Structure formats: structure tokens, C-alpha cells
Amino acid sequence: MRHPADGNDATRRGALRWVAGLSVGAFALPVVAQERRPEIVQPGTPGRKGLMARAFEMQRLATERGDQAFGAVVVRDGQVVGEGVSGVLTTPDPTAHGEIQAIRDAARRLGTARLAGCELYTTFRPCPMCETAAYWAGIARIFHGEAIVDAGVPRLPRC
Ligand SMILES: [Zn+2]
Numbered sequence: 001m002r003h004p005a006d007g008n009d010a011t012r013r014g015a016l017r018w019v020a021g022l023s024v025g026a027f028a029l030p031v032v033a034q035e036r037r038p039e040i041v042q043p044g045t046p047g048r049k050g051l052m053a054r055a056f057e058m059q060r061l062a063t064e065r066g067d068q069a070f071g072a073v074v075v076r077d078g079q080v081v082g083e084g085v086s087g088v089l090t091t092p093d094p095t096a097h098g099e100i101q102a103i104r105d106a107a108r109r110l111g112t113a114r115l116a117g118c119e120l121y122t123t124f125r126p127c128p129m130c131e132t133a134a135y136w137a138g139i140a141r142i143f144h145g146e147a148i149v150d151a152g153v154p155r156l157p158r159c
Contacts, residue, residue: 048121048148051075054083055121056146058098062086070098072122072130074106074115074139081118082106098122099130103137114138125149128157 041053051073058071067086074082084102087093099122107113116138120126125144126134134142134154142151 048143051078051080051119051121052123052143052146052148054080055098055123058083058085058102059123062098065090070123072098072102072120074102075119075121076106076110076115076117081109082115095129097127097130099126100133103130103133103139107137116140119143120154121148125151132156 041049041056043050043054043057045053055071055073058073059069060071062071062085063069065085067089070086072084073080074084082102082105084098084100084105086098087096087101099120102120102122103115106115106118114137118137118139120134120139120142122130122142122144126142131142131154135156139154142154143149144151
């Protein structure tokens with residue numbers, strides 16, 4: 001099986017189905033939400049919906065550029081302070097995930113490596129590398145996906 005980072009959303013969906021196929025007995029993992037059509041929300045809409053819409057705008061830019069379909073933004077006090085478009089294929093850089101790009105952009109713009117109090121909005125559940133980067137940056141909270149899932153405070157994944 002290919003690593004999920006090797007492909008686009010369709011590949012990731014395939015990976016999720018593959019994982020779901022590993023279910024034990026009757027405890028099948030549900031494969032939902034990924035197939036749902038996104039609600040049309042314009043960037044600039046107040047609140048979390050508008051902020052996540054901006055992350056999806058970054059995702060759209062990524063696909064327009066021929067990259068993986070992921071985008072993210074870093075937010076401080078309700079304002080976008082960092083934007084990230086996946087650059088894995090076009091840079092090329094295997095670490096240029098949308099979240100990493102957004103964190104780097106925010107650090108550049110704010111002139112600090114400490115993004116305490118900032119929130120990360122990302123179009124897909126962050127991988128361990130990106131969650132770790134958010135942890136080291138001091139990001140306060142992560143939200144992901146169309147449903148704006150609150151993933152809480154970034155944690156260091158267990159090795
Ligand atoms: Zn990542």
C-alpha cells in the first residue's frame with residue numbers, strides 16, 4: 001500500500017478504507033464524512049466556519065498548482081496570521097505539508113517561533129509531523145476538516 005502522503009484526497013480516502021478493513025469482528029470503523037459534499041462557505045464568514053473556509057481556499061490553491069489537496073491557516077485573535085498551501089509535490093519537499101507551511105508563514109509574519117495562543121485550522125486531520133510542529137510552536141488548539149473537529153491541544157505523538 002502507498003503511504004497516504006504519496007497521493008491526493010482520493011488516495012487518503014483509499015487509505016482510510018484500507019484501515020477500516022482491518023476492523024475486528026463487528027466493530028467496523030465507520031467510513032463517513034469523507035464522501036460528504038462540502039458546505040459552501042466563503043472565506044471571510046465570521047467565526048470558525050470562515051476561518052476553516054480560508055483553509056479550504058488554501059487547499060484549492062494547492063490543487064490548482066498540481067499539489068496534494070491540503071491547506072491550513074494559523075489564526076490569532078480571530079485573524080489569519082499564516083497561510084499554508086501543500087508544497088510537497090511542487091516544491092518538492094516531503095515536509096511541506098499545508099500545516100507546516102502555515103506555521104512557517106505565521107512565524108515569519110509574526111517574527112517569532114512561539115505561536116502561543118494561536119489556533120491551527122487544517123483541511124484534514126494533521127499527521128504526527130504536523131501535530132508535533134504545532135506542539136513545538138506552542139499552538140493552543142487544532143481544528144480540522146469540514147466539520148471543524150476540535151482536536152484540542154497539540155500533543156507529542158508517542159514513539
Ligand atoms: Zn502533515
